Amino acid sequence: MEHFIVSARKYRPQTFKDVVGQQAITNTLLNAIEHNHLAQALLFTGPRGVGKTTCARILAKMINSDGTEQEDEDFAFNIFELDAASNNSVDDIRNLTDQVRIPPQVGKYKVYIIDEVHMLSQAAFNAFLKTLEEPPKHCIFILATTEKHKIIPTILSRCQIFDFKRITVKDAKNYLKYIAEEQGIDAEDDALHIIAQKADGAMRDALSIFDRVVSFSGKNLTRHAVTENLNVLDYETYFTSTDLILDNKIPELLIQFNETLSKGFDGHHYIAGLASHFRDLMVCKNEHTIELLEVGEDTKLKYIEQSRKASYEFLMKGIELANDCDLKFKNSKNQRLLVELTLMQLASITFDGEKKNSKHYIIPASYFKGKGIKPVPVTLPKKEAVVTNTVAEPVRSTPESKQNQPHSPYAQQAVKKIDLKLDNKRTSGLSLKSIKAKKEHLIKQMEVVIDPNDLPTEDFSQEAFNKAWSAYISALNRKGEKIMVSMLEMSKPVLKGTTIHVEFPNESLKIELERAQFPLMEHLRKTLRNFNLSLEIEVNEEISKKYAFTPIEKYEKLKEKNPNIELLKKTFGLDL
Numbered sequence: 001m002e003h004f005i006v007s008a009r010k011y012r013p014q015t016f017k018d019v020v021g022q023q024a025i026t027n028t029l030l031n032a033i034e035h036n037h038l039a040q041a042l043l044f045t046g047p048r049g050v051g052k053t054t055c056a057r058i059l060a061k062m063i064n065s066d067g068t069e070q071e072d073e074d075f076a077f078n079i080f081e082l083d084a085a086s087n088n089s090v091d092d093i094r095n096l097t098d099q100v101r102i103p104p105q106v107g108k109y110k111v112y113i114i115d116e117v118h119m120l121s122q123a124a125f126n127a128f129l130k131t132l133e134e135p136p137k138h139c140i141f142i143l144a145t146t147e148k149h150k151i152i153p154t155i156l157s158r159c160q161i162f163d164f165k166r167i168t169v170k171d172a173k174n175y176l177k178y179i180a181e182e183q184g185i186d187a188e189d190d191a192l193h194i195i196a197q198k199a200d201g202a203m204r205d206a207l208s209i210f211d212r213v214v215s216f217s218g219k220n221l222t223r224h225a226v227t228e229n230l231n232v233l234d235y236e237t238y239f240t241s242t243d244l245i246l247d248n249k250i251p252e253l254l255i256q257f258n259e260t261l262s263k264g265f266d267g268h269h270y271i272a273g274l275a276s277h278f279r280d281l282m283v284c285k286n287e288h289t290i291e292l293l294e295v296g297e298d299t300k301l302k303y304i305e306q307s308r309k310a311s312y313e314f315l316m317k318g319i320e321l322a323n324d325c326d327l328k329f330k331n332s333k334n335q336r337l338l339v340e341l342t343l344m345q346l347a348s349i350t351f352d353g354e355k356k357n358s359k360h361y362i363i364p365a366s367y368f369k370g371k372g373i374k375p376v377p378v379t380l381p382k383k384e385a386v387v388t389n390t391v392a393e394p395v396r397s398t399p400e401s402k403q404n405q406p407h408s409p410y411a412q413q414a415v416k417k418i419d420l421k422l423d424n425k426r427t428s429g430l431s432l433k434s435i436k437a438k439k440e441h442l443i444k445q446m447e448v449v450i451d452p453n454d455l456p457t458e459d460f461s462q463e464a465f466n467k468a469w470s471a472y473i474s475a476l477n478r479k480g481e482k483i484m485v486s487m488l489e490m491s492k493p494v495l496k497g498t499t500i501h502v503e504f505p506n507e508s509l510k511i512e513l514e515r516a517q518f519p520l521m522e523h524l525r526k527t528l529r530n531f532n533l534s535l536e537i538e539v540n541e542e543i544s545k546k547y548a549f550t551p552i553e554k555y556e557k558l559k560e561k562n563p564n565i566e567l568l569k570k571t572f573g574l575d576l
Contacts, residue, residue: 007207011179016058019051020175020203021167028162029059038063039160041132041141043117045148046164049202055164056113056142063140064107078107085119093124097131103138110139117143118150125152132158166201169193169294175203176210180221185214187221190235190296194226197294233265235299238277239306241343245318246309250347254340267339268329275322281307282315317349460528465495468527472520484516498532500524503540510537 013019016026032038042059044052060079082096096112104110120128132141132155143159145151173189173196180187195213199206209230217225227234237260244253260270283289284300284307293300310318325342332338469488476485487509494501504510517535525531559565568574 007179007211008204011182011207013051013054013058016055016062019055019058021171022051022055022164025055025162025164029055033059033062038140040135040139041159042143043148043151043156043159043161044142044144044164045161046146047166047201048146049199049204049206050164050167051203052144052164053113053115056111056144059142060109060111060113060140063109063111064104066108078104078109079111079113081113081115083116084114085116088120088124090121090123090127093120093127097128100131100136100139103136108138111142112139113142113144115144116146117155118145118147122152125155129154129158167199167203167206168201169196172196172199172201172203172206176206179207179210183214185219185221188223188296190223190299191221191226193294193296193299194223194230194232198230198232231264233260233270233273235295235302237270238274239302241274242277242281242306242310245343245347246314246350248347248350250344253343253347257340257343261336267335268326271322271325271329271339271342275319275326278315278318278322281310282312282319285312285315314349318346321345321349455531456529457532458529460530462495464528465493465524468524469493471527472523475523484512487513498530498534500533500535501538502535503538505540507539510539513537 016030019026029038042056044056046052057079064078080096080099082092100110100112102110135141141159143151143155148156148161173192176192176195177187177189180192191213195209196206198209213221213226213229216229223234226232237256241253241256244256257267257270261267280293280295280303283292284303290300290304293303295303321342325338328338329335473485473488476488487504490509491502491504502513504513514537517537521533521535525533555565
C-alpha cells in the first residue's frame, strides 16, 4: 500500500503566488522584503485554515534567500517553530530567549514562529515582552493566532498585525478545480461549489472535505455524491419545496418534509436552509444583486427562473416566517409541529381563499358579486314594523311642509335596514361561532331593503310623548342602569314640533347622552310611530346650581330642607 499524503499537505503553497485569497497580505510582505521594511515582530491573526502558518514559513524562507541556494533549500536550521498550546510556561519562553542571542550559521535571519500564541500564560507573556520589544538584529518573530482578543495589549502594541480573511467561496472553488485537474478527477462545478461552501472560508477544511468525497466517489465527482457524503440538503430539495409552496400544495409539502427527516436531516437545518433559499431568490430579483448569489452557473439559472414565479411580497413574508421559526426552534417542545405549521403558513401566503383575510372580518363588496343576492322590497305592517339604525338630522314637521313635500326627509336615503335578530343563544364576542353568526346576519341585512316612503310619521300628543319618555326610564331602571336613569330625570324634555330639546348642566352629561341616544330614539319613534323625531342636547350651566355635587353642597341642600340639621351638628360636634 502506497503512502498517502493528504491534499492539505501535498498542495501546501511554497510561494506567496500560490497562497489563495490573501493577495493583499502577500503583496504587503513581498514589498516589505523588497524595500527592506520588514518589522521584527509580526502577528498573523485570522480563522483556521486560511494560510497563517503557511505564509509564516514562506516569509521565513524568503528573507534568507539570496539567489545562490538550491531550490529545495528550506533553511531548517534558521526556522524554529514553537507550539504555544503545549509550550506555554515561563521556562519555555526563557529557553527561547536564551537561543535568540546565538546568530544564525546559515543565512541572515533566525525566524521564530510561535503558533497559537494566545495560549501562553500571563507570566510567559510578561517574560517575552522585553525580548519582543528589542530583539537582536538577526531575529524575527512571527506570532500566529486565531483569537487575537486573548493576547494582552502590551504584546499587540509591539507587533505589526496582519488580519487574514476567510477564503471566499469563489476562490476556494477555483483552487479545488485546479487540484481536481492535477489529480485527473472529473468534478462537477456545483459539487466543488458545495465543498467550498461547507468549508466556511477555511482552505484546509475544503481540501480535507475534497479528499473525503473523492475517496467516496472516485474519479467522477458529482453533486449528488457530495450532498450524500456530506449529509447536506441539495438545492433541488429547496427548489421543490418552493414550487409546492407557491402552488399551495400543503399535503405534498408535508410529505416532502417527512422524507427529508427520514433521510437523517434536522428540521432546524431544513427551515434555516429554506430561509436562505428565499434570500437567494430575493437576490435574483434584481440584476445588480445577482452577484451576491454564491452558486454555480447552472444552479444560478434555476434560481433566476424560480425568482420570476415569486413576488417580492411572498419572499419577504416567507423570510419573516422561516426566520421566526428558526428563532423559536430551540425552545419549542414539539419542534416538528413548529416546522410543519410554518410550512402550512408559507403555503397559505398566496392562497386566494378566506384565510388571506383571516385577521379582518369586514365583508368586501366583491364578496356579493355573483352570489345571486338581490334587493327585496318589504312593506312595513301598520303596527309591527321594527326599524333600527335610523338617525337623521332634526326636521320639523308641519302640515304645510307635508303638502309641499310629498316624500319624507328619509327619501334621500336609498336603503333602510330592518332589525333581523339573531338567535337568543348567547355566544362570546370573540368566538368563531359569534363571528360566523355576525357575518350571516350582515348578509341577511344586505338582502332586505325597505321603501323609505313607507316609514310612519303619525301625529302624537304631548301626553303620549311624556308617557313614552317615562316608560323608557322605567325600563332602564328595571335593567339596573341607575346612572342613565338619573341623567334622564335630571332634565325635563321640551317638545317643539318633532324636535326634542334637553338641557344639561355640563358637557360631560351631554356627551354621555349622545352616546346613548340611539336606543332612546328607537323606542320613542316606534312607540309614537313618527320617524321624523330628532334629539337636540344643549348645555346650560345656570341649572348646575340646582344640583349638589360636593359634600358641602349636599349638606347645604339638606339644611335648606331641614334647618334642624345645623342644630344637630352643633349639639353633637359633628363634622362633614
